[in-house]
Amino acid sequence: MRDRIRGFASAALFAAASTVLSFSVAAQQVPPEIQPPAGEHLLFQVHAKGDQIYSCKGDGAQFTWTLKAPDAQLFDKDGRPFGKHFAGPSWEAKDGSRVTGKARPNPPSPDPDSIPWLLITIISHDGNGVLSPATSIQRLNTKGGKAPASGCDASHVGQEYRAAYEADYLFYAPMVSQENPLSTWNKLAYARVKDMLMKSAEKMPEENYSFKPVDTVRSYGQIVGHVADAQYLFCSIALGEKNPAPDIEHTKTSKANLIAALNTAFAYCDKAYDGMTDATAVQTIKLFGNNAPRLSALTVNNMHDLEHYGNLATYMRMKNIVPPSSEQQQAPAQPAKK
Numbered sequence: 001m002r003d004r005i006r007g008f009a010s011a012a013l014f015a016a017a018s019t020v021l022s023f024s025v026a027a028q029q030v031p032p033e034i035q036p037p038a039g040e041h042l043l044f045q046v047h048a049k050g051d052q053i054y055s056c057k058g059d060g061a062q063f064t065w066t067l068k069a070p071d072a073q074l075f076d077k078d079g080r081p082f083g084k085h086f087a088g089p090s091w092e093a094k095d096g097s098r099v100t101g102k103a104r105p106n107p108p109s110p111d112p113d114s115i116p117w118l119l120i121t122i123i124s125h126d127g128n129g130v131l132s133p134a135t136s137i138q139r140l141n142t143k144g145g146k147a148p149a150s151g152c153d154a155s156h157v158g159q160e161y162r163a164a165y166e167a168d169y170l171f172y173a174p175m176v177s178q179e180n181p182l183s184t185w186n187k188l189a190y191a192r193v194k195d196m197l198m199k200s201a202e203k204m205p206e207e208n209y210s211f212k213p214v215d216t217v218r219s220y221g222q223i224v225g226h227v228a229d230a231q232y233l234f235c236s237i238a239l240g241e242k243n244p245a246p247d248i249e250h251t252k253t254s255k256a257n258l259i260a261a262l263n264t265a266f267a268y269c270d271k272a273y274d275g276m277t278d279a280t281a282v283q284t285i286k287l288f289g290n291n292a293p294r295l296s297a298l299t300v301n302n303m304h305d306l307e308h309y310g311n312l313a314t315y316m317r318m319k320n321i322v323p324p325s326s327e328q329q330q331a332p333a334q335p336a337k338k
Contacts, residue, residue, distance in 0.1 A: 097129030
């Protein structure tokens, strides 16, 4: 495995792009429950115009309008098209980058006739672009968008209702510490490729885990296992620990077992990235028999992960499956307003 890794150890490490726009909402106007996490800063703000789509659903004798999806266009501070907001909930920029989030418990809107203000934690990223660094989103200054108070009954089950709304969405990302810029950005790069690898492991059907283009290369499942093994190799070096060397590539074969092993391997590696500072990054270690800065073990791990994500993406394409980094989620259909 080490000989295999040496060949690409000089490859360039990718970095996600980010764009900073200038306008924001004063912090004192925002309830404390939906303030972004400490250590995050505002990337940019966009304005949404569109609809909240509701569907009438029944459960026994109870009927209620249930949120199905948002459907809105996004505009930058100058009113220029920025992207769209749709089911997920997801936000997609014109450059193809996209995030999907999960809302936290939220206080009511200051306007009782409008949908709540929210704090949303981003749980997945797709594509590379302006949204790639984002980790949290606020929804503020909402107007409209609430479900009707009546009209959902047994005779209207399945009917959709579009409630017009507007809102501001503020995107936040972790601040790069002035004391640890190198190790912080290395960690952000690792988080991005880790997300793509986990999605790749989950997206390929079980029956394709044994697929290999030719007999002389690893199967899809073996690549997943190999990547998991590599987390222990590189991160044990960074941590100054003995490599646990679980040999996942040769002992795990089912999709469920490989995904579980990959998740556990990343959890082991998380400790190395979380504990690295720029001070410890420059400490001398041995990497493949040569002196190297401690950070290099994690940098090479990122490059190794990216190389094998490329392998997995190629295998998925050969099976007519779109890789996670190339996915383009479709916006919901647009039923007429009722």
